[in-house]
Amino acid sequence: MICPVCGKKTVRKRDLYHYSESGLENVFLETDIYKCKCGEIIPDIPNIHGLHELVAKDLVRRESPLNGKELKFLRKQMRLKASELAQLLSVHKVTLSRWENGSEKISMGYDKLIRFLYTQMLQEKCNTILKIIDGIRHIRPGAKRIKIVIPKKEIKDAVCHL
Ligand SMILES: [Zn+2]
Numbered sequence: 001m002i003c004p005v006c007g008k009k010t011v012r013k014r015d016l017y018h019y020s021e022s023g024l025e026n027v028f029l030e031t032d033i034y035k036c037k038c039g040e041i042i043p044d045i046p047n048i049h050g051l052h053e054l055v056a057k058d059l060v061r062r063e064s065p066l067n068g069k070e071l072k073f074l075r076k077q078m079r080l081k082a083s084e085l086a087q088l089l090s091v092h093k094v095t096l097s098r099w100e101n102g103s104e105k106i107s108m109g110y111d112k113l114i115r116f117l118y119t120q121m122l123q124e125k126c127n128t129i130l131k132i133i134d135g136i137r138h139i140r141p142g143a144k145r146i147k148i149v150i151p152k153k154e155i156k157d158a159v160c161h162l
Contacts, residue, residue, distance in 0.1 A: 003036035010034035010042065016149070017043040024069050027055055027148045029155065050158025052077060053122075054150050060115040061135035063143040068102040074118050075100075089113060112136050126160035 001010050012032055019027040032044040056077045059070050075085050086093040089110060098104035119130045
């Protein structure tokens with residue numbers, strides 16, 4: 001691949017790519033990365049819709065409480081505007097905005113409800129059964145926010161998206 005910045009040839013490497021474009025801090029992809037001597041790094045991401053679905057599925061099943069960025073990611077995956085999600089949850093849109101920008105913590109009940117909502121939408125639109133009860137049972141306020149690492153094979157194979 002030719003570098004889009006300087007026009008020189010890049011070198012392909014299999015590596016972990018920190019996928020900050022997702023808006024999340026801790027998502028890493030196992031994928032091919034094209035590196036250029038000028039410093040440019042271009043990841044090979046074959047299936048962005050499927051990838052985002054994999055990340056969302058991981059988020060709703062983990063033990064750490066949702067933070068604002070994760071909530072926003074799930075809302076976007078559900079193709080909901082902030083006002084629409086606020087209405088679904090019966091909270092004021094200012095509250096939702098505070099949750100999303102991190103100035104207010106999402107209470108545990110809403111955290112769980114949001115996970116169920118995503119799961120239900122996935123099921124209705126994609127006929128996918130996603131088991132989350134066990135994960136939800138183990139959510140702990142202090143649980144460490146562990147890395148999400150998505151293997152390349154899974155990125156390619158993820159099919160349905162909202
Ligand atoms: Zn370059």
